[in-house]
Amino acid sequence: MAYMNKNIIAIDLHGTLLNKHWQLPKAQQEAFYKSYKRLKDTFDFYICTGNDYSFLTRYLPNKFLTFFKGFILETGALYWEKGEETILIDVDMIEKIKCLEDDLKMADFRFIHYFATRKATISMFTHTEQTGSAPDMYVATIKDFMLSHPLNMFFNITWSNVAIDIIPKGINKYTGIKNVANNVKIISLLDSMNDYDLAINSDVCFLPANSSKKLLDSIKYSSIDKYNKDFINAIYLCKNDYSEGVIEALNKL
Numbered sequence: 001m002a003y004m005n006k007n008i009i010a011i012d013l014h015g016t017l018l019n020k021h022w023q024l025p026k027a028q029q030e031a032f033y034k035s036y037k038r039l040k041d042t043f044d045f046y047i048c049t050g051n052d053y054s055f056l057t058r059y060l061p062n063k064f065l066t067f068f069k070g071f072i073l074e075t076g077a078l079y080w081e082k083g084e085e086t087i088l089i090d091v092d093m094i095e096k097i098k099c100l101e102d103d104l105k106m107a108d109f110r111f112i113h114y115f116a117t118r119k120a121t122i123s124m125f126t127h128t129e130q131t132g133s134a135p136d137m138y139v140a141t142i143k144d145f146m147l148s149h150p151l152n153m154f155f156n157i158t159w160s161n162v163a164i165d166i167i168p169k170g171i172n173k174y175t176g177i178k179n180v181a182n183n184v185k186i187i188s189l190l191d192s193m194n195d196y197d198l199a200i201n202s203d204v205c206f207l208p209a210n211s212s213k214k215l216l217d218s219i220k221y222s223s224i225d226k227y228n229k230d231f232i233n234a235i236y237l238c239k240n241d242y243s244e245g246v247i248e249a250l251n252k253l
Contacts, residue, residue: 006044007185009253010072010177010198011246013049013056015161015191016208019242022059022129028243029064035250036067043187043253046180048072048173050123050165050194051116053080075158075167075194076176077120088179089120093154093168097122100151100166107145111138112164122166135159136193136214142166158194161212165194172197187253189246191215205235206252208245227252 011017018024024032036045045068047056052073056065070081079086087094101122105115109124113132116123124142126135139157142164146152155166174197177186188195188202191211199205199219207221221235228234238245 005182005184007042008046008177008181008187009039009043009250010046010048010173010186010188010190010202012173012188012190012192012195013047013051013059014163015210015212015242016189017047017243017246018059020210024060024064024243028247029061031247032064032243032250033067035247039250039253040067044069046070046072046177048076048177048188048190048195048198050075050121050160050163052078052118053085054117070180072173072176072180074118074121074123075165075171076173077167077171079176079179081180087120088176089168089171094120096151096154097166097168100149100155103149104142104145104166109138109141111141116163120168121171123163124165125163127162132162135162135164136212139164158196160192160194174198174201189249193218199235200233202235203232206245206249207235207237208241208243209238210241210245211237224248224252229253 047068073080077088111126112124113128114125126132136159139159143157156169158165185203188198188205191208193215221237224236224238227236238248240248
Protein backbone atom coordinates (compact mmCIF):
# COMPACT_ATOMS: atom_id res chain seq x y z
CA MET A 1 0.00 0.00 0.00
CA ALA A 2 1.67 3.21 -1.16
CA TYR A 3 1.79 6.21 1.13
CA MET A 4 0.77 9.63 -0.08
CA ASN A 5 2.16 13.08 0.47
CA LYS A 6 -1.05 15.04 -0.01
CA ASN A 7 -3.27 15.84 2.96
CA ILE A 8 -6.48 13.85 3.29
CA ILE A 9 -10.15 14.76 3.17
CA ALA A 10 -12.16 11.86 4.63
CA ILE A 11 -15.93 12.01 4.14
CA ASP A 12 -18.59 9.84 5.77
CA LEU A 13 -21.52 8.60 3.69
CA HIS A 14 -24.85 8.14 5.54
CA GLY A 15 -25.93 11.33 7.26
CA THR A 16 -23.09 13.33 5.73
CA LEU A 17 -22.63 13.00 1.98
CA LEU A 18 -26.01 11.30 1.52
CA ASN A 19 -29.23 12.92 2.73
CA LYS A 20 -31.95 11.21 4.78
CA HIS A 21 -33.24 9.48 1.63
CA TRP A 22 -29.73 8.15 0.86
CA GLN A 23 -29.31 10.52 -2.07
CA LEU A 24 -26.71 13.04 -3.16
CA PRO A 25 -28.70 15.75 -4.97
CA LYS A 26 -27.40 16.87 -8.33
CA ALA A 27 -26.86 20.45 -7.12
CA GLN A 28 -24.54 19.18 -4.38
CA GLN A 29 -22.75 16.88 -6.85
CA GLU A 30 -21.97 19.90 -9.02
CA ALA A 31 -20.90 22.00 -6.04
CA PHE A 32 -18.70 19.15 -4.80
CA TYR A 33 -17.02 18.94 -8.20
CA LYS A 34 -16.12 22.64 -8.06
CA SER A 35 -14.59 22.17 -4.60
CA TYR A 36 -12.77 19.05 -5.78
CA LYS A 37 -11.16 20.86 -8.72
CA ARG A 38 -9.96 23.61 -6.37
CA LEU A 39 -8.57 21.24 -3.72
CA LYS A 40 -7.38 18.15 -5.62
CA ASP A 41 -3.76 19.33 -5.91
CA THR A 42 -3.53 19.71 -2.14
CA PHE A 43 -5.80 16.91 -0.89
CA ASP A 44 -6.59 13.31 -1.72
CA PHE A 45 -10.27 12.53 -1.15
CA TYR A 46 -11.48 9.39 0.61
CA ILE A 47 -14.90 8.09 1.58
CA CYS A 48 -14.96 6.60 5.10
CA THR A 49 -18.10 4.54 5.64
CA GLY A 50 -19.55 1.55 7.40
CA ASN A 51 -20.76 0.26 4.04
CA ASP A 52 -19.11 -1.97 1.45
CA TYR A 53 -18.01 -0.90 -2.02
CA SER A 54 -21.07 -2.31 -3.78
CA PHE A 55 -23.23 0.07 -1.74
CA LEU A 56 -21.25 3.04 -3.07
CA THR A 57 -21.82 1.96 -6.66
CA ARG A 58 -25.58 1.74 -6.06
CA TYR A 59 -26.01 5.15 -4.45
CA LEU A 60 -23.30 7.33 -6.03
CA PRO A 61 -22.67 7.99 -9.74
CA ASN A 62 -19.62 6.27 -11.22
CA LYS A 63 -18.12 9.59 -12.27
CA PHE A 64 -18.46 10.90 -8.74
CA LEU A 65 -16.59 7.88 -7.35
CA THR A 66 -13.62 8.68 -9.60
CA PHE A 67 -12.96 11.81 -7.52
CA PHE A 68 -11.85 9.61 -4.61
CA LYS A 69 -8.40 8.08 -4.32
CA GLY A 70 -9.72 5.24 -2.17
CA PHE A 71 -12.40 4.05 0.20
CA ILE A 72 -12.23 3.15 3.90
CA LEU A 73 -15.04 0.61 4.22
CA GLU A 74 -16.80 -1.40 6.93
CA THR A 75 -15.99 1.21 9.62
CA GLY A 76 -12.25 0.92 9.03
CA ALA A 77 -11.93 -2.85 8.66
CA LEU A 78 -11.49 -2.86 4.89
CA TYR A 79 -9.67 -0.70 2.34
CA TRP A 80 -10.43 -0.37 -1.38
CA GLU A 81 -8.28 1.35 -4.00
CA LYS A 82 -8.03 0.92 -7.77
CA GLY A 83 -10.30 -2.11 -7.72
CA GLU A 84 -8.24 -3.91 -5.09
CA GLU A 85 -9.61 -4.80 -1.67
CA THR A 86 -7.56 -5.19 1.50
CA ILE A 87 -9.15 -6.67 4.62
CA LEU A 88 -7.47 -5.16 7.67
CA ILE A 89 -8.24 -7.95 10.16
CA ASP A 90 -6.98 -11.54 10.33
CA VAL A 91 -8.72 -14.75 9.27
CA ASP A 92 -9.40 -15.83 12.85
CA MET A 93 -11.32 -12.63 13.56
CA ILE A 94 -13.31 -13.05 10.35
CA GLU A 95 -14.41 -16.48 11.57
CA LYS A 96 -15.47 -15.00 14.91
CA ILE A 97 -17.51 -12.36 13.09
CA LYS A 98 -19.37 -14.96 11.04
CA CYS A 99 -20.20 -17.01 14.15
CA LEU A 100 -21.46 -13.94 15.97
CA GLU A 101 -23.52 -12.81 12.99
CA ASP A 102 -25.21 -16.23 12.82
CA ASP A 103 -26.13 -15.98 16.50
CA LEU A 104 -27.52 -12.47 16.06
CA LYS A 105 -29.65 -13.62 13.13
CA MET A 106 -30.97 -16.50 15.23
CA ALA A 107 -32.01 -14.00 17.92
CA ASP A 108 -34.47 -12.53 15.40
CA PHE A 109 -34.51 -8.94 16.63
CA ARG A 110 -37.62 -7.45 15.06
CA PHE A 111 -36.19 -3.94 14.85
CA ILE A 112 -33.50 -5.08 12.38
CA HIS A 113 -34.69 -4.61 8.80
CA TYR A 114 -31.75 -6.56 7.39
CA PHE A 115 -28.12 -7.58 7.89
CA ALA A 116 -25.99 -5.87 5.27
CA THR A 117 -23.38 -7.95 3.43
CA ARG A 118 -20.07 -7.53 5.25
CA LYS A 119 -16.71 -9.31 5.23
CA ALA A 120 -15.05 -7.95 8.37
CA THR A 121 -17.83 -6.43 10.50
CA ILE A 122 -21.54 -6.86 11.26
CA SER A 123 -24.00 -4.18 10.18
CA MET A 124 -27.65 -4.36 11.25
CA PHE A 125 -29.83 -1.81 9.50
CA THR A 126 -32.75 -0.47 11.52
CA HIS A 127 -33.62 1.98 8.76
CA THR A 128 -34.10 1.92 4.98
CA GLU A 129 -34.29 4.76 2.47
CA GLN A 130 -37.95 5.25 3.37
CA THR A 131 -38.72 3.93 6.83
CA GLY A 132 -37.36 2.65 10.11
CA SER A 133 -36.16 3.75 13.52
CA ALA A 134 -32.96 5.37 14.75
CA PRO A 135 -30.34 2.73 15.62
CA ASP A 136 -29.51 4.29 18.98
CA MET A 137 -32.96 3.25 20.21
CA TYR A 138 -31.81 -0.39 20.13
CA VAL A 139 -28.11 -0.27 20.96
CA ALA A 140 -28.81 -1.18 24.60
CA THR A 141 -30.65 -4.33 23.47
CA ILE A 142 -27.70 -5.45 21.36
CA LYS A 143 -25.30 -4.65 24.20
CA ASP A 144 -27.37 -6.80 26.57
CA PHE A 145 -27.21 -9.65 24.06
CA MET A 146 -23.46 -9.28 23.75
CA LEU A 147 -22.83 -9.30 27.51
CA SER A 148 -23.68 -12.99 27.69
CA HIS A 149 -22.05 -13.94 24.40
CA PRO A 150 -18.67 -15.74 24.56
CA LEU A 151 -17.22 -13.51 21.82
CA ASN A 152 -18.14 -10.25 23.53
CA MET A 153 -14.54 -9.46 24.53
CA PHE A 154 -13.45 -9.25 20.90
CA PHE A 155 -15.87 -6.58 19.68
CA ASN A 156 -17.13 -3.04 20.08
CA ILE A 157 -20.64 -1.83 19.32
CA THR A 158 -21.23 1.46 17.56
CA TRP A 159 -23.83 2.95 15.24
CA SER A 160 -24.50 5.31 12.37
CA ASN A 161 -27.81 7.04 11.68
CA VAL A 162 -29.09 3.94 9.87
CA ALA A 163 -27.40 0.86 11.35
CA ILE A 164 -25.89 -0.73 14.45
CA ASP A 165 -22.34 -1.88 13.71
CA ILE A 166 -20.30 -4.51 15.53
CA ILE A 167 -16.60 -4.15 14.79
CA PRO A 168 -13.41 -5.84 16.02
CA LYS A 169 -11.77 -4.03 18.92
CA GLY A 170 -8.97 -1.75 17.80
CA ILE A 171 -10.68 -1.10 14.45
CA ASN A 172 -12.43 2.17 13.56
CA LYS A 173 -12.52 4.73 10.79
CA TYR A 174 -9.47 6.53 12.15
CA THR A 175 -7.32 3.38 12.17
CA GLY A 176 -8.56 2.74 8.64
CA ILE A 177 -7.52 6.12 7.28
CA LYS A 178 -4.19 5.94 9.12
CA ASN A 179 -3.34 2.91 6.98
CA VAL A 180 -3.00 5.23 3.99
CA ALA A 181 -1.71 8.35 5.73
CA ASN A 182 1.91 9.14 6.57
CA ASN A 183 2.56 12.39 8.41
CA VAL A 184 -0.17 14.26 6.57
CA LYS A 185 -3.14 16.21 7.88
CA ILE A 186 -6.54 14.54 8.04
CA ILE A 187 -9.63 16.67 7.48
CA SER A 188 -12.81 14.73 8.27
CA LEU A 189 -16.50 15.34 7.59
CA LEU A 190 -18.85 13.10 9.55
CA ASP A 191 -22.01 12.87 11.65
CA SER A 192 -22.47 9.73 13.79
CA MET A 193 -21.14 7.74 16.72
CA ASN A 194 -19.31 5.29 14.46
CA ASP A 195 -17.24 8.33 13.43
CA TYR A 196 -16.21 9.21 17.00
CA ASP A 197 -12.56 8.07 16.80
CA LEU A 198 -12.07 9.81 13.47
CA ALA A 199 -13.66 12.99 14.82
CA ILE A 200 -11.43 13.33 17.88
CA ASN A 201 -8.21 12.32 16.10
CA SER A 202 -8.52 14.36 12.90
CA ASP A 203 -6.47 17.52 12.52
CA VAL A 204 -9.73 19.27 11.62
CA CYS A 205 -13.24 17.81 11.74
CA PHE A 206 -16.44 19.28 10.31
CA LEU A 207 -19.91 18.13 11.38
CA PRO A 208 -23.05 18.80 9.30
CA ALA A 209 -25.83 20.46 11.25
CA ASN A 210 -27.85 17.20 11.33
CA SER A 211 -25.12 15.38 13.29
CA SER A 212 -26.11 12.93 16.01
CA LYS A 213 -26.90 14.57 19.33
CA LYS A 214 -25.07 11.77 21.11
CA LEU A 215 -21.96 12.48 19.08
CA LEU A 216 -22.25 16.20 19.77
CA ASP A 217 -22.68 15.50 23.49
CA SER A 218 -19.52 13.38 23.54
CA ILE A 219 -17.10 15.87 21.93
CA LYS A 220 -16.10 19.52 22.16
CA TYR A 221 -16.82 21.61 19.08
CA SER A 222 -17.17 25.19 17.90
CA SER A 223 -19.32 26.90 15.30
CA ILE A 224 -17.90 26.82 11.79
CA ASP A 225 -17.86 30.63 11.99
CA LYS A 226 -14.83 30.22 14.28
CA TYR A 227 -12.87 28.11 11.80
CA ASN A 228 -9.17 28.91 11.78
CA LYS A 229 -6.84 27.05 9.43
CA ASP A 230 -4.06 27.25 12.02
CA PHE A 231 -6.06 25.37 14.70
CA ILE A 232 -5.18 21.70 15.12
CA ASN A 233 -7.50 19.01 16.54
CA ALA A 234 -10.42 21.38 16.16
CA ILE A 235 -14.02 20.31 15.51
CA TYR A 236 -16.58 22.59 13.88
CA LEU A 237 -20.36 22.35 13.52
CA CYS A 238 -21.68 23.50 10.15
CA LYS A 239 -24.85 25.52 9.66
CA ASN A 240 -26.16 23.27 6.89
CA ASP A 241 -27.32 19.66 6.89
CA TYR A 242 -25.93 16.64 5.00
CA SER A 243 -24.10 17.34 1.72
CA GLU A 244 -24.84 21.06 1.96
CA GLY A 245 -22.82 21.00 5.17
CA VAL A 246 -20.05 19.14 3.34
CA ILE A 247 -19.90 21.86 0.67
CA GLU A 248 -19.98 24.54 3.38
CA ALA A 249 -16.96 22.91 5.05
CA LEU A 250 -15.01 22.39 1.83
CA ASN A 251 -15.49 26.06 1.00
CA LYS A 252 -13.56 26.90 4.19
CA LEU A 253 -10.47 25.00 3.08
